[in-house]
Amino acid sequence: MKFATLADGGLDGRLLLVSRDLQQACDASDLAPHLLHAVQHWAQVAPALQQRYDALNAGQVAGAFALNTERLAAPLPRSPQWCDGSAFLNHGRLMERAFNTPPIPAFDTVPVMYQGASDDFLGPRADVPLPSEADGIDFEGEFGVVLDEVPMATPAERALAHVRLLVQINDWSLRALGPREMKSGFGFLQAKPSCSWAPVAITPDELGPHWQDGRVHLALQVHWNGAWFGHPHGREMNFGFHELIAHAARTRRLSAGTVIGSGTVSNAARERGSSCIAERRVIELLDQGEIRTGFMRFGDLVRMEACGPEGGPGPFGVIDQRVVAYPPKA
Amino acid sequence: MKFATLADGGLDGRLLLVSRDLQQACDASDLAPHLLHAVQHWAQVAPALQQRYDALNAGQVAGAFALNTERLAAPLPRSPQWCDGSAFLNHGRLMERAFNTPPIPAFDTVPVMYQGASDDFLGPRADVPLPSEADGIDFEGEFGVVLDEVPMATPAERALAHVRLLVQINDWSLRALGPREMKSGFGFLQAKPSCSWAPVAITPDELGPHWQDGRVHLALQVHWNGAWFGHPHGREMNFGFHELIAHAARTRRLSAGTVIGSGTVSNAARERGSSCIAERRVIELLDQGEIRTGFMRFGDLVRMEACGPEGGPGPFGVIDQRVVAYPPKA
Numbered sequence: 001m002k003f004a005t006l007a008d009g010g011l012d013g014r015l016l017l018v019s020r021d022l023q024q025a026c027d028a029s030d031l032a033p034h035l036l037h038a039v040q041h042w043a044q045v046a047p048a049l050q051q052r053y054d055a056l057n058a059g060q061v062a063g064a065f066a067l068n069t070e071r072l073a074a075p076l077p078r079s080p081q082w083c084d085g086s087a088f089l090n091h092g093r094l095m096e097r098a099f100n101t102p103p104i105p106a107f108d109t110v111p112v113m114y115q116g117a118s119d120d121f122l123g124p125r126a127d128v129p130l131p132s133e134a135d136g137i138d139f140e141g142e143f144g145v146v147l148d149e150v151p152m153a154t155p156a157e158r159a160l161a162h163v164r165l166l167v168q169i170n171d172w173s174l175r176a177l178g179p180r181e182m183k184s185g186f187g188f189l190q191a192k193p194s195c196s197w198a199p200v201a202i203t204p205d206e207l208g209p210h211w212q213d214g215r216v217h218l219a220l221q222v223h224w225n226g227a228w229f230g231h232p233h234g235r236e237m238n239f240g241f242h243e244l245i246a247h248a249a250r251t252r253r254l255s256a257g258t259v260i261g262s263g264t265v266s267n268a269a270r271e272r273g274s275s276c277i278a279e280r281r282v283i284e285l286l287d288q289g290e291i292r293t294g295f296m297r298f299g300d301l302v303r304m305e306a307c308g309p310e311g312g313p314g315p316f317g318v319i320d321q322r323v324v325a326y327p328p329k330a
Numbered sequence: 331m332k333f334a335t336l337a338d339g340g341l342d343g344r345l346l347l348v349s350r351d352l353q354q355a356c357d358a359s360d361l362a363p364h365l366l367h368a369v370q371h372w373a374q375v376a377p378a379l380q381q382r383y384d385a386l387n388a389g390q391v392a393g394a395f396a397l398n399t400e401r402l403a404a405p406l407p408r409s410p411q412w413c414d415g416s417a418f419l420n421h422g423r424l425m426e427r428a429f430n431t432p433p434i435p436a437f438d439t440v441p442v443m444y445q446g447a448s449d450d451f452l453g454p455r456a457d458v459p460l461p462s463e464a465d466g467i468d469f470e471g472e473f474g475v476v477l478d479e480v481p482m483a484t485p486a487e488r489a490l491a492h493v494r495l496l497v498q499i500n501d502w503s504l505r506a507l508g509p510r511e512m513k514s515g516f517g518f519l520q521a522k523p524s525c526s527w528a529p530v531a532i533t534p535d536e537l538g539p540h541w542q543d544g545r546v547h548l549a550l551q552v553h554w555n556g557a558w559f560g561h562p563h564g565r566e567m568n569f570g571f572h573e574l575i576a577h578a579a580r581t582r583r584l585s586a587g588t589v590i591g592s593g594t595v596s597n598a599a600r601e602r603g604s605s606c607i608a609e610r611r612v613i614e615l616l617d618q619g620e621i622r623t624g625f626m627r628f629g630d631l632v633r634m635e636a637c638g639p640e641g642g643p644g645p646f647g648v649i650d651q652r653v654v655a656y657p658p659k660a
């Protein structure tokens with residue numbers, strides 16, 4: 001199934017089903033008022049949602065309409081919890097050099113993960129308000145999973161059964177603030193403003209063989225101001241989502257609706273580019289001896305889309321948005 | 331006003347008003363279904379809540395009943411966001427020695443703060459399930475504030491106007507897991523399981539002159555298995571809550587219901603004891619040359635109560651709870 005959330009002024013928005021080709025949508029709020037509710041009551045609501053989804057794909061839902069991503073919120077405008085890993089070790093190793101921070105202990109064997117804000121996720125086309133260009137505004141393209149309730153101490157072997165949805169996220173990052181927060185040992189807070197989400201959340205079956213080993217086996221295309229920036233592939237994730245879920249649940253239960261992120265998608269092959277600016281900058285420094293790329297300016301655009309298996313449109317739709325000054329200039 | 335939350339099986343519980351002396355309570359869910367709703371709609375609901383609170387204190391609410399804290403959830407069983415500072419620098423400096431971590435940069439001038447889980451706060455009498463004694467189970471007594479919506483980049487001078495409620499929290503900590511997470515730079519995750527809350531959340535006016543400079547000017551009495559452990563005082567907080575709120579809001583808006591914590595209440599005077607075990611242990615090492623105190627065992631009890639200004643019962647009620655093994659032993 002594929003879901004989106006209509007921005008309706010409420011905290012959770014209104015649930016839509018989206019056709020497999022992302023062209024059509026229909027209201028589903030009579031079956032579950034919003035997507036968080038659907039995840040919280042999955043066993044009860046999934047059969048009726050599946051039935052309507054099948055009808056939508058068959059062109060048999062009377063009230064179906066063309067999907068307009070301008071009107072969409074994040075699939076989950078808020079969630080109980082957002083725990084973001086850094087499971088592409090190529091990214092982590094480059095960032096240690098970018099930030100000049102000490103090597104992370106046991107980085108190969110124990111996932112790293114920070115707890116981020118989950119109260120205010122941004123929609124795929126929403127402007128992204130930030131206070132200062134001097135903070136080093138950067139994007140981070142990621143994949144994520146939305147879980148049903150996960151008991152404390154669930155092992156990795158049983159973790160994937162709790163994955164209800166796959167999602168695509170832009171984990172906005174402020175690079176001038178990150179190193180101090182890392183050195184404090186308390187982790188990211190100011191350096192991680194609200195994330196943006198691609199318009200469509202999907203059930204894992206929608207990916208067929210491209211959801212494998214707890215990894216999204218798709219490339220993530222990133223463009224910055226219309227220029228190609230990278231298309232790193234999800235298969236190089238060093239820890240699978242099952243390992244990230246088990247890590248998050250080690251000492252706590254995870255409420256239904258918890259979101260776990262992969263961290264920045266990153267590949268060792270340089271020709272695949274990057275899904276964040278900080279990584280390109282450190283590669284420039286390593287390969288060319290100097291940093292040539294600045295961070296984002298107000299007015300800049302970023303576009304992110306996971307490619308379909310054959311290179312066509314991806315299953316999550318497109319993040320396409322602009323960074324703006326907050327407060328707005330008079 | 332004083333509020334508590336009846337555990338009713340739902341995610342947010344049911345709103346109660348509590349009399350000033352904490353003896354009586356009455357339902358208020360017809361005015362706001364739960365406390366998070368009240369905070370989200372404060373201007374609309376506060377006048378009617380105040381009227382009923384005044385009637386309750388005057389003994390004029392027909393359905394009033396004796397408050398039974400056994401039936402209470404945390405005042406907010408879940409909240410949009412939990413950002414916990416470490417604003418008692420005495421604690422931070424001792425913990426650097428306990429954890430053998432490098433000094434935190436700019437510790438005197440920039441607050442440190444981690445983002446914790448806010449999806450599953452525990453009630454004041456609930457058992458606290460944890461997976462292993464080997465994790466180094468510890469309590470941390472704190473004060474906290476619950477905010478209405480705070481715009482991004484709100485300065486400290488305007489921050490206290492957003493404080494709707496004061497609360498008392500036990501920020502459970504797993505000391506064997508903390509140092510690795512600090513050294514990763516990503517901050518606490520496994521080391522910070524679900525927090526517990528004292529039964530009653532209060533509006534700042536309830537403290538009169540003991541809410542001053544963005545600080546709770548009360549001592550926090552802590553007992554472990556019935557023995558006195560400490561009574562450090564809130565006035566020694568090195569950053570006020572206004573500074574912590576401004577820090578949290580620097581690059582993001584804070585949704586109504588966001589909770590900001592003071593970090594472990596800690597005083598320089600040794601005779602005031604501690605509100606966490608890790609601090610006592612490092613003091614033993616410094617003053618006596620060896621650590622004599624272990625961490626908590628399953629079955630142990632912790633009791634925390636902010637004292638009233640004259641040393642009598644405190645305004646938040648009592649946290650009194652037991653650590654238990656998860657999963658339960660057969």
